[in-house]
Amino acid sequence: MTAGHPADGPARPGIGRGLTFLFAVAAGAAVGNLYWAQPLLDLVATDLRTSTASAGWLVTVTQLGYALGILLVVPLGDVTNRRKLVPAALVAAAVALGLCAVAPSFGFLVAALGLLGLTTVGGQLLTPLAGDLATDADRGAVVGTVVSGILTGILLSRTVSGFVADAFGWRSIYVGAAVVDLVLAVLLWRAIPNLQPKARVPYVRLIGSVFGVVRRERVVRWTLVLAGVAFALFTMFWTSLTFLLSGAPFDYPVSVIGLFGLVGLVGAVAAQRAGRLHDRGWSLPASGLGWALVVVAFAVAALSGRSVVGVVVAILLLDVAIQGISILNQTRMFQISAEARSRLNTAFVTNNFLWGAGGSVLATVLWSAGGWVAVTLCGAALATVALVIWAVARRGALVVDPG
Template identity: 55%
Template sequence: MQLSDANTKNRQGDGLTSRLAVLFAVAGGIAVGNLYWAHPLLTEIATKLRISTGTVGLIVTVTQIGYAVGVLLIVPLGDMLPRRSLIPGVMACSALALLGGALSPNFFVLAASLAAVGITTVAGQLLTPLAGDLATPEERGKIVGTIVSGLLAGILLSRTVSGFLSDAFGWRFVYGVAALCTLLMAAVLWFVIPAERPRPRVAYRKLILSVFQIVGRYLIVQVTLLVGALAFSVFTLFWTGLTFLLSAPPYSYTVSQIGIVGIVGLAGALAARRVGRFHDRGWSVAVTGLALCLATASLLIAMVGAGSIFLVLVAVLLLDVAIQAVNVLNQSRMLSVDPLSRSRLNTAFVACNFIGGALGSALSGPLWSWGGWTALMLCGVSLTLLALAIWFGGRQILEPRV
């Protein structure tokens, strides 16, 4: 196949153009944003489908479990199949699942559709190792930070856009728009992803098993996965619970007002873009510990300031900066362990993160019903302290690989 000049420049190891890096970030943001449309809609969906608050939180859980399954079963194929066709293909499947969500007649069909969305909306996790392959070693942390900033922006803006669209047209319209955007981006990526050199084929069963073998081979990977899963469980626990807090008195916010809160977290996306440079400079481990301390402080602020929207917004800002800093540094570290296995290492990283995320969202409904916002924040503080303990005990394991 004859490559264009731009594609030739983007062969593996020759560097990644800034325009393509930004496009990957936008595409990843659209893909991962599909996981979070429901967050500000939970109260409305519960009302329209006549289900309890505790039950409606399960649609977030099944979406994240589906995502972990998709990352485990689909993302490893990025080490073997041509990503120029694989990535647009999974995005097209995701668009169909989103359309199913828009047309769901009841809670069970909606939950099944969103589980399918979770399984298929893995394009961002295929694009991240692809960018790592195309980037030079000196810029890999910076490039990964750019892609992750796009993913975070997608997570946060999806909440904001979801709120406005739902207030204007209803929650079903949100999923219809998401399906259209995802399909259009699939078409764009089909044309712009550079061709790759042929890679050896591996039996699918061996490919999946090799994910677990790689995790078992490196202690640095095991410690990083534990810290990442705990951090992301705090992230989903907080954001799922935040919908309950802001929709209840004294706030009683509308869906669009809840969505606007997500804009505050965009500062986390800006920080995420720059924090990858700490990895490039060899400061990854120390900054990870500082970020976990910041996450703990933000949860305490949120707990004591539950009645003040100003303090809640400060907590949102600090928590998003902290958790995304942990994510960027962990992911940069993972992608540097074994260059030939980046898609599988990313599979392990994201699957563990979203297993932790599913745990956080599953806990949010029962904790809110049992002890309200205080119970949610105390649980989050406990999880961040556990992550800090693992980080502190594993510093010597992490440091040599930085």
């Protein structure tokens, strides 16, 4: 039996390129659900009669729902058959997308997006599954490919959303996303091996064990801090970028704002190589280089509030850096325990999206206080602090004990 075909019993180690690619596509499509609204804030605000600043909370609510879904659902990947669990999550997300599409009011849309965040966890079930199916020699490359798919989905969702909304209205993107989720649910049900659960643990104890591994493992705690700062900066930048590009001097429509996601896509492709750096033992030095690049990216952005070229350069630098850091952090986490990868991923992603929600709030507050300059200077300062933390922690706190 190969890892790419369903069968009874345990799967032979290894995962083929076809199944890896399907995991990456499905993971990207799932996490893209969280960001359809981001370039549409002005459009949604006008249609549902609210302010653009209030519409900015749509992203925050979705991320909070996602963090809760990661905490409550993803740990089940260690104790249930993921051939059933992953498609079920995609079907549930499709229902939530349908509710978003028919939202009659801003309050209803907020609630529907919270539910969407809670249910759109398929990508974070697939990432540890990919880590389980991969061998030790290629785990970094496989996980890197799937995580790169997630990051690509985050970026492409903005571009797709802008074009579809311009052509058919903002509600149509949620209808199309629901159809895609249902198709992927069928494909994954056919492709995922019928793996037996790795453990049998009562649900309450299962959720509690997520916090237990954070308390026990110093590597986990330090990695979570750095990963959280990175994701907060990523969310802060992209949320405020929508405000920048929709106002003077740019005044771009949503379709053009969405195109800026394609610049970040170049960064996602480049960052996919980061998993191979981990496999070669270069994870920590590459992470430090990534943080230095984040500082440079925000400095460039601070000087580019009226320059499209400067904004594009800042996006490219930031996405290469943040996405590379994310892949390296997540792969290091998966080294800690083969039996608890879903729970480790729960800690990793819940942490990221709580920080991400904070990044969205911070973007809104900073934009009101000082606009683009305030956002970018704060980003550069936080990235510098993270670089210092990395320099201190790399002396031992980020090293996984092979024993």
